[in-house]
Amino acid sequence: MRPISYSRVSDVGTAIGTVAADPTSAFLAGGTNQVDLLRIYVEQPRRLVDINDLPLKQVEELPGGGLRLGGLARMSDVAEHPTVRRRYPMVSESLVLGASPQLRHMASVAGNLMQRTRCTYFRDTEVACNKRSPGTGCSAMEGVNRGHAVLGTSECCIATHPSDLGVALMALDAVVQTESPAGQRSIPIDDFYLLPGKTPEREHPLSHGELVTGIDLPPLPVAAHSRYIKIRDRESYEFALAAVAVAMSVVDGRITEIRLALGGVATKPWRARAAEAALDGAPATTDSFTRAAEAELATAVPHGMNAFKIELAKRTIVRALTEMTQREGSA
Amino acid sequence: MKSQQAVQTTPTPDSAVVRGPDEVEVRLRVNGENRRMSIEPRVSLLDALRDRLDLHGTKKGCNQGACGACTVWVDRRRVLACLTLAISCENREITTIEGLADGDALHPMQEAFLDLDAFQCGYCTPGQIMSAVALLTEGHAGDDDEIKEWMSGNLCRCAAYPHIRAAIRRVRDEQGGDRAAH
Numbered sequence: 001m002r003p004i005s006y007s008r009v010s011d012v013g014t015a016i017g018t019v020a021a022d023p024t025s026a027f028l029a030g031g032t033n034q035v036d037l038l039r040i041y042v043e044q045p046r047r048l049v050d051i052n053d054l055p056l057k058q059v060e061e062l063p064g065g066g067l068r069l070g071g072l073a074r075m076s077d078v079a080e081h082p083t084v085r086r087r088y089p090m091v092s093e094s095l096v097l098g099a100s101p102q103l104r105h106m107a108s109v110a111g112n113l114m115q116r117t118r119c120t121y122f123r124d125t126e127v128a129c130n131k132r133s134p135g136t137g138c139s140a141m142e143g144v145n146r147g148h149a150v151l152g153t154s155e156c157c158i159a160t161h162p163s164d165l166g167v168a169l170m171a172l173d174a175v176v177q178t179e180s181p182a183g184q185r186s187i188p189i190d191d192f193y194l195l196p197g198k199t200p201e202r203e204h205p206l207s208h209g210e211l212v213t214g215i216d217l218p219p220l221p222v223a224a225h226s227r228y229i230k231i232r233d234r235e236s237y238e239f240a241l242a243a244v245a246v247a248m249s250v251v252d253g254r255i256t257e258i259r260l261a262l263g264g265v266a267t268k269p270w271r272a273r274a275a276e277a278a279l280d281g282a283p284a285t286t287d288s289f290t291r292a293a294e295a296e297l298a299t300a301v302p303h304g305m306n307a308f309k310i311e312l313a314k315r316t317i318v319r320a321l322t323e324m325t326q327r328e329g330s331a
Numbered sequence: 332m333k334s335q336q337a338v339q340t341t342p343t344p345d346s347a348v349v350r351g352p353d354e355v356e357v358r359l360r361v362n363g364e365n366r367r368m369s370i371e372p373r374v375s376l377l378d379a380l381r382d383r384l385d386l387h388g389t390k391k392g393c394n395q396g397a398c399g400a401c402t403v404w405v406d407r408r409r410v411l412a413c414l415t416l417a418i419s420c421e422n423r424e425i426t427t428i429e430g431l432a433d434g435d436a437l438h439p440m441q442e443a444f445l446d447l448d449a450f451q452c453g454y455c456t457p458g459q460i461m462s463a464v465a466l467l468t469e470g471h472a473g474d475d476d477e478i479k480e481w482m483s484g485n486l487c488r489c490a491a492y493p494h495i496r497a498a499i500r501r502v503r504d505e506q507g508g509d510r511a512a513h
Contacts, residue, residue: 003352006372006418018347028419035375035414036395048372049347050419076408100484101469102462103396105408106415236483 001039008050012179012213015051020181020209027051027211029072030107032099033115041125042116042132056110056213059084065219068177071110071212075165076101078109088217090226090245094168094263097230100237110212113166113176113192114204117159118239119148130156131200146305147239150297150313151266157200158303159267162239166193167263168228170271171245174217180210193268200267222247222257225328229320230263231312240264242313244320250284250328260320262296265313272296275317284325286318293317350418357418361386362430372418377401379417380427388428388457392486399485402458403427409465411484428457431464439505440464443498451489459485463499472503 006028009015019025024046028034037043056072059081067087069078078084079095099107116122121129121139128137140148140158148158166189174189187205194203206212217223226247232238243263249256258279260272275296282288293314300310351372359366361384368383377394380386380403392400394413401412404426431438440460443449450456462485466472471481478496487495 001373003371004373005349005351006355006416007347007349008419008421009347014347028416031416031419032396032411032414035416038373039395046352047349048416052419100399101466101471101481102399102402102409102411102484103414106410236480 002041002044002046004038004045005047006050007047008053010053012054012056012211015049015054016180016209016211018049018209019211020207022047023208025049029111030074031111032103032107033111037116037123040123042123051211062216062219067217069109069215069217071177071214072108075099075104075107075109075112079104084217086224088168088172088220088223088226090168090171090223090228090247091165091217093228094164094230094243094245097228098164109165109215112163113169113212113215115162116203118162119159120144122159131159131196134199134201141303144305145303147241148303148306149265149267150300150302150306150309151262151270152195152268153301153303154196154198154200154267156198157196157267158306159196159200160239160264161193161266161268163269164228164230164240164243164263166269167243167261168226168245169215169217170269171226171247171259171261172217172220172223173259174215176212177214177216178206178210179213180207182207182210184213185210186216189269190271196267220247222249222259225249225324226259227320227324227327229316229323231316232264242309242316244316246320246324248284248321248324248328250325253283255279255282255284255288260292260296260317262313262317265300265309272317274298279321284321284328286322289318289321290314292321355418357421359384359417359420359425360423361425362427368417370417372416374417375413376403376405376415376417376420376425377412380412380425386427386429390454390457392455392458397486398455398458399462400455400458402461402485404461404465407465407468409462426461428461431460438464439502440498443501444495447494447498447501448491449494449498450487450491455485455487455489459487459495463495463502466499467503467506472499475500 026045028048028050056070058070085092127139149160176187176192230243245261247259262270275292278292278295354369390400392398396414
């Protein structure tokens, strides 16, 4: 790790003012991804501004029925929060199925959204990577890419976005609250994540010094009937090969409301809009689920070793919808 | 949904106190004692504990947050010392394996690990024990499946997992079940 200087701040204004004024600085929250990236020289700020004392750890009711997760609320606290578990079970499940208990105590939900890909080539400063060093090329295209994305890729980058929480937030149409010296902004979650395109180094529409202060979950009754299913190489403490966040309402055998998002297979948390369109109003049957899965993965692009993810994603969608239907039916 | 319209605020420009990058005095409270050391801000809590405070119980395994050997408590929550900067722990309460026993009396979890042979090489053991005690506080040791899931952040290359779970079950049952360890 390069030498760094350190500041600890206790209010949002000082935090964003300090980072915005110093291009070589970065916020430090839970540090679980950042300290690792500092140690392997992938991120090289000269100064860390520790924001852990900022008053952004609360989970609060919003007027109108939504819920605000403070940016610095820890993954473990949000996962265990009774209101989150009752009204947004997929959010709680996506958190509990991520990382380990120790890391969940450390990592903030804002940091979870901002975490970087675990692509091994991104993490290896000896090799080409367009995301880490723009213009150098993508080593994953012809490399060991079993874990890489099949949706949302570009000729520049096929790195998978690692967040589980982001997938649940995408299904919910969550809104990211930020603050910078220019003021406060509300950014819909789908706009908060950028596709790699020709600029894979740019992952969020944030300015330097712009801080994620909170995440708003909208009032959404169907979210109480939701879950997060994660398929991986081992059953715990592992990133997704394929994951599905689903909220669904079935009335008289027909799907009356559906929200579906995918993780582990795309360059950003992936809203499965094609699948949603196929499912909306359709009978809640395996045939419908299979057609929806086919529709969503129709544009998938394999890169050799990760070709299996296309079928795996389809099966995970069908399984998630089947299990939701059975649970709704027995409820 | 709120609009995208920016609301003007007046942040204080770069007024934060800068420490480092050279060595600075850092004060930590470890196992109930106040400790001072001169370290660079980049030093991890793990290295500060082992190299500056001679508390070698906390182990360095992967040094990248994958193995759990460095598990300690910060403000009584289990965390990974390798991914924590020591300087960020000022004004926090740090507990390591050395702080678990009550004088010469081992913590019940330490006793259980000894009695039930819950280790072979022992390298992961301090992290396992710090995690196991915290697990009971957190209330996720209801059955073996739950223990497996909530201990998954602590790897054991000797695969002593069945005995580790037995030790956790014993302390859980002795202390009146889940959530009753403290």
